[in-house]
Amino acid sequence: MSWQPNRRSDNTLQQQIVQWITANVERGDWAAGTKLPTQRQLAMQFDVNRSTVQQALEELKAMGILEAKVGSGVYVTHNSWHALIQQTQPNWQTYIETSIHKPNYHTIQLINEYEQRDDVIRLGTGELAPCLLPTKEIEASLRELTFQSKALGYSSPQGNDHLRKAICKYVQKRGITAEPQNVCIVSGALQALQLIAVGLLEQGSIVFQEPTSYLNSVHPFQSVGMQMISIDRDEQLAQTLTQRKRKKQAVFYAIPTLHNPTGHVWTGREKEQLYEACQASRIPIIEDDVYHELLFEETSPPIKAMDNSGQVLYIGSVSKTLSPGLRIGWLIGPTTVIERLADIKMQTDYGSSAISQEIVLHWLQSGKYEKHLAGLRQQLQERADFTEQLLMEKFTEVANWSKPKGGFYIWLKFHEPLVDKDFFMKLLQQQILINPGYIYDPHDHHHIRLSYAYATFEELQEGLRILHECVVAAMGRKSK
Amino acid sequence: MSWQPNRRSDNTLQQQIVQWITANVERGDWAAGTKLPTQRQLAMQFDVNRSTVQQALEELKAMGILEAKVGSGVYVTHNSWHALIQQTQPNWQTYIETSIHKPNYHTIQLINEYEQRDDVIRLGTGELAPCLLPTKEIEASLRELTFQSKALGYSSPQGNDHLRKAICKYVQKRGITAEPQNVCIVSGALQALQLIAVGLLEQGSIVFQEPTSYLNSVHPFQSVGMQMISIDRDEQLAQTLTQRKRKKQAVFYAIPTLHNPTGHVWTGREKEQLYEACQASRIPIIEDDVYHELLFEETSPPIKAMDNSGQVLYIGSVSKTLSPGLRIGWLIGPTTVIERLADIKMQTDYGSSAISQEIVLHWLQSGKYEKHLAGLRQQLQERADFTEQLLMEKFTEVANWSKPKGGFYIWLKFHEPLVDKDFFMKLLQQQILINPGYIYDPHDHHHIRLSYAYATFEELQEGLRILHECVVAAMGRKSK
Numbered sequence: 001m002s003w004q005p006n007r008r009s010d011n012t013l014q015q016q017i018v019q020w021i022t023a024n025v026e027r028g029d030w031a032a033g034t035k036l037p038t039q040r041q042l043a044m045q046f047d048v049n050r051s052t053v054q055q056a057l058e059e060l061k062a063m064g065i066l067e068a069k070v071g072s073g074v075y076v077t078h079n080s081w082h083a084l085i086q087q088t089q090p091n092w093q094t095y096i097e098t099s100i101h102k103p104n105y106h107t108i109q110l111i112n113e114y115e116q117r118d119d120v121i122r123l124g125t126g127e128l129a130p131c132l133l134p135t136k137e138i139e140a141s142l143r144e145l146t147f148q149s150k151a152l153g154y155s156s157p158q159g160n161d162h163l164r165k166a167i168c169k170y171v172q173k174r175g176i177t178a179e180p181q182n183v184c185i186v187s188g189a190l191q192a193l194q195l196i197a198v199g200l201l202e203q204g205s206i207v208f209q210e211p212t213s214y215l216n217s218v219h220p221f222q223s224v225g226m227q228m229i230s231i232d233r234d235e236q237l238a239q240t241l242t243q244r245k246r247k248k249q250a251v252f253y254a255i256p257t258l259h260n261p262t263g264h265v266w267t268g269r270e271k272e273q274l275y276e277a278c279q280a281s282r283i284p285i286i287e288d289d290v291y292h293e294l295l296f297e298e299t300s301p302p303i304k305a306m307d308n309s310g311q312v313l314y315i316g317s318v319s320k321t322l323s324p325g326l327r328i329g330w331l332i333g334p335t336t337v338i339e340r341l342a343d344i345k346m347q348t349d350y351g352s353s354a355i356s357q358e359i360v361l362h363w364l365q366s367g368k369y370e371k372h373l374a375g376l377r378q379q380l381q382e383r384a385d386f387t388e389q390l391l392m393e394k395f396t397e398v399a400n401w402s403k404p405k406g407g408f409y410i411w412l413k414f415h416e417p418l419v420d421k422d423f424f425m426k427l428l429q430q431q432i433l434i435n436p437g438y439i440y441d442p443h444d445h446h447h448i449r450l451s452y453a454y455a456t457f458e459e460l461q462e463g464l465r466i467l468h469e470c471v472v473a474a475m476g477r478k479s480k
Numbered sequence: 481m482s483w484q485p486n487r488r489s490d491n492t493l494q495q496q497i498v499q500w501i502t503a504n505v506e507r508g509d510w511a512a513g514t515k516l517p518t519q520r521q522l523a524m525q526f527d528v529n530r531s532t533v534q535q536a537l538e539e540l541k542a543m544g545i546l547e548a549k550v551g552s553g554v555y556v557t558h559n560s561w562h563a564l565i566q567q568t569q570p571n572w573q574t575y576i577e578t579s580i581h582k583p584n585y586h587t588i589q590l591i592n593e594y595e596q597r598d599d600v601i602r603l604g605t606g607e608l609a610p611c612l613l614p615t616k617e618i619e620a621s622l623r624e625l626t627f628q629s630k631a632l633g634y635s636s637p638q639g640n641d642h643l644r645k646a647i648c649k650y651v652q653k654r655g656i657t658a659e660p661q662n663v664c665i666v667s668g669a670l671q672a673l674q675l676i677a678v679g680l681l682e683q684g685s686i687v688f689q690e691p692t693s694y695l696n697s698v699h700p701f702q703s704v705g706m707q708m709i710s711i712d713r714d715e716q717l718a719q720t721l722t723q724r725k726r727k728k729q730a731v732f733y734a735i736p737t738l739h740n741p742t743g744h745v746w747t748g749r750e751k752e753q754l755y756e757a758c759q760a761s762r763i764p765i766i767e768d769d770v771y772h773e774l775l776f777e778e779t780s781p782p783i784k785a786m787d788n789s790g791q792v793l794y795i796g797s798v799s800k801t802l803s804p805g806l807r808i809g810w811l812i813g814p815t816t817v818i819e820r821l822a823d824i825k826m827q828t829d830y831g832s833s834a835i836s837q838e839i840v841l842h843w844l845q846s847g848k849y850e851k852h853l854a855g856l857r858q859q860l861q862e863r864a865d866f867t868e869q870l871l872m873e874k875f876t877e878v879a880n881w882s883k884p885k886g887g888f889y890i891w892l893k894f895h896e897p898l899v900d901k902d903f904f905m906k907l908l909q910q911q912i913l914i915n916p917g918y919i920y921d922p923h924d925h926h927h928i929r930l931s932y933a934y935a936t937f938e939e940l941q942e943g944l945r946i947l948h949e950c951v952v953a954a955m956g957r958k959s960k
Contacts, residue, residue: 028790031816090764090791096820098682100704104823116636130629142622149610152805156596187829202578218827284570310508311570325632325834336511340576343584347698348674349667353833354805
């Protein structure tokens with residue numbers, strides 16, 4: 001949607017807007033039932049006065065192409081087609097509304113949308129800043145790659161053999177013993193969850209998770225009818241799991257190392273407790289370990305390292321460390337499970353990009369990956385220190401937080417429950433994009449996931465200044 | 481599964497096999513309920529006599545680790561764990577059996593598996609031969625790529641902007657008018673179908689298809705509860721569609737150009753008829769157009785070119801032309817629909833490989849792609865001619881076929897209905913891999929999809945010789 005009216009046209013701005021919207025509806029591009037952006041947004045896009053937009057919309061309503069729904073907005077009418085030409089088109093809006101997969105939360109759609117813009121300060125992004133990505137080094141490594149003649153064909157179901165071997169060697173350093181047949185290459189950790197959701201769980205199965213969870217911000221399980229149960233880990237865990245599982249199938253989803261979004265790192269004892277509790281209740285564990293390379297200090301081995309009964313499905317990825325654009329991750333588990341999930345991956349997308357797989361193989365084998373990680377950890381540590389310094393200067397009276405142990409995030413807790421959609425939108429109007437806590441726990445209005453991995457130092461400074469203003473203003477509103 | 485016993489070990493071969501299988505079960509790698517390969521297959525893998533395998537399996541049965549089920553095979557016992565150590569593991573086999581997604585047909589699993597082997601002649605493969613892939617040219621183009629700093633981050637929901645613009649320009653030559661907001665980059669055509677299945681259709685929706693259909697060999701719709709209805713296109717089509725659709729939502733899936741597997745090319749009139757019939761019954765069309773670049777002669781524009789009401793979802797891809805390993809395709813449709821599907825793609829895998837997208841962009845923009853296509857068509861034409869020549873020499877008395885108009889396939893029809901699983905397996909034993917017609921139409925035992933795109937000329941010759949022998953043998957068995 002980058003169109004703008006032409007100021008040198010013979011037609012008025014209003015006429016041009018009416019024609020443009022009509023054309024969008026006419027060629028079926030804006031289907032019946034599509035909700036239009038707000039007048040404010042349209043005025044911004046078209047770079048015209050809001051009154052011009054208002055008049056254009058009135059004209060379109062009079063033509064029967066648009067209709068207003070009180071308190072909700074302006075929509076393309078369901079009979080807009082009759083207003084235009086005597087033709088029918090599929091009722092796409094109904095198709096969309098009744099289909100299986102849930103849409104992203106509106107807040108997350110806005111985050112996805114605004115993350116594309118250059119004029120926004122991204123304070124919550126789960127992604128390395130462009131300057132932290134080894135773009136030049138990846139370009140250079142492309143110049144070294146040579147492919148065997150079969151490399152660019154369809155992949156084998158579990159992915160590139162050499163890459164799977166290299167991954168086995170790599171995870172051995174984390175204490176994990178795996179053979180290539182225990183590995184399935186996936187297009188990132190999210191796809192691994194998707195495959196587990198449709199390939200291992202019957203409908204209505206239970207997914208146990210911590211109360212604050214990355215899984216609440218995506219829907220791999222919910223969208224296929226699984227039931228999410230948030231659970232506190234405590235002494236009674238085994239008993240609680242067995243009780244709440246009832247007769248259903250279940251899995252436990254955990255991020256024991258640099259938890260997203262809280263940044264929490266489990267102790268070795270905590271990992272053991274979960275493993276034992278899940279073993280006692282025969283519940284498999286999904287261990288999401290995509291941040292571990294970014295630990296500032298050594299920690300205990302992952303749960304998978306203590307797994308001697310094929311109970312843990314382990315997920316790794318290069319998205320948080322090397323490049324999310326490669327779309328390469330891995331899933332490690334019993335052969336029986338891996339073969340099943342690879343079979344479904346073949347039915348889903350016929351495998352991950354062969355070129356991306358070759359690049360990751362090259363980075364693992366050449367030692368470039370671990371060298372890159374060492375430098376990256378240092379840069380993240382500097383950014384974490386800088387950000388904490390800013391917080392110490394301004395935020396001690398309104399919020400508290402734990403010192404980050406690695407990764408991207410500070411889980412910033414405001415003393416007041418002021419983080420709601422309104423707060424999110426107010427910051428967005430000032431071109432500050434945050435990841436509010438409520439996308440990870442719907443009941444949480446105290447937290448934001450503050451990322452020091454993406455914004456520049458200047459942006460962090462400016463962004464936190466504006467955030468502070470908004471916090472103070474919100475506290476003022478609350479206290480009135 | 482590449483392990484073999486060590487002939488210089490102090491342990492007998494049988495002992496080593498017993499130990500190896502025990503270890504697989506012990507570490508949970510072969511879950512309870514896992515079916516073992518046949519004795520013949522194991523003997524081949526281990527490079528030992530079948531009697532050695534048999535004795536090892538007997539020993540394992542006596543230990544309670546394996547059990548035989550009459551007429552079905554040998555399985556890991558459900559209490560194998562108790563036989564080994566006093567521990568429990570998740571019952572993975574039950575998880576798998578009760579989960580949502582259907583497994584691939586066994587024939588297709590075998591095809592996926594045997595396609596990885598170098599000692600098999602692939603007579604049915606839907607993939608270009610390694611020598612037809614521009615591997616060296618892709619390597620060379622990697623040396624020319626430079627990335628902007630954001631290129632290796634997470635993609636925008638609809639994919640690389642520049643690539644979407646280049647695709648709009650590219651499809652314009654096919655008569656399709658599209659803007660970048662009408663395009664979503666996908667990881668191949670199959671993913672496009674998957675997104676449509678979960679993002680546009682309510683459970684129980686109807687997918688109309690031709691009786692012989694690629695969709696019967698994959699399950700993007702079936703696996704999420706859609707109902708497949710095969711339909712013959714005729715004068716009454718609009719009426720039939722309306723009747724059979726009843727009150728349900730529906731789509732029509734079509735491959736009007738170089739149909740997979742039949743190779744059929746629709747006339748302009750046939751395309752119009754489908755478009756009109758679907759318009760009258762308000763049924764959207766999915767037009768799968770991934771083979772059109774491989775037409776030996778010009779043909780009429782695609783259905784999408786006549787679409788003035790946003791009714792056609794158009795799918796293109798580079799998998800059949802440039803490299804399946806890139807995993808890049810595109811979906812073109814109304815903005816409303818594309819935004820929805822991009823939102824789901826973000827929830828599924830966060831976008832396609834950024835590097836693969838950059839490569840395809842480079843090939844489209846530089847003109848390399850169209851230059852490559854011209855050469856490729858010529859090579860496929862030569863292969864088609866060669867293969868037809870072989871067929872003329874040997875097969876005229878047992879089969880008939882149409883002259884291929886492009887693409888990869890000859891839809892070879894045997895006079896007798898001899899193509900069954902047994903026929904497939906008999907050929908496989910002779911290291912000949914075919915795509916039997918029954919994976920595209922369960923009732924079809926007359927056809928195989930013969931591909932001239934993959935095997936070498938020598939392999940085509942040898943493969944067709946053995947195929948002919950098997951056909952004659954099968955006819956002999958039938959006539960007895």
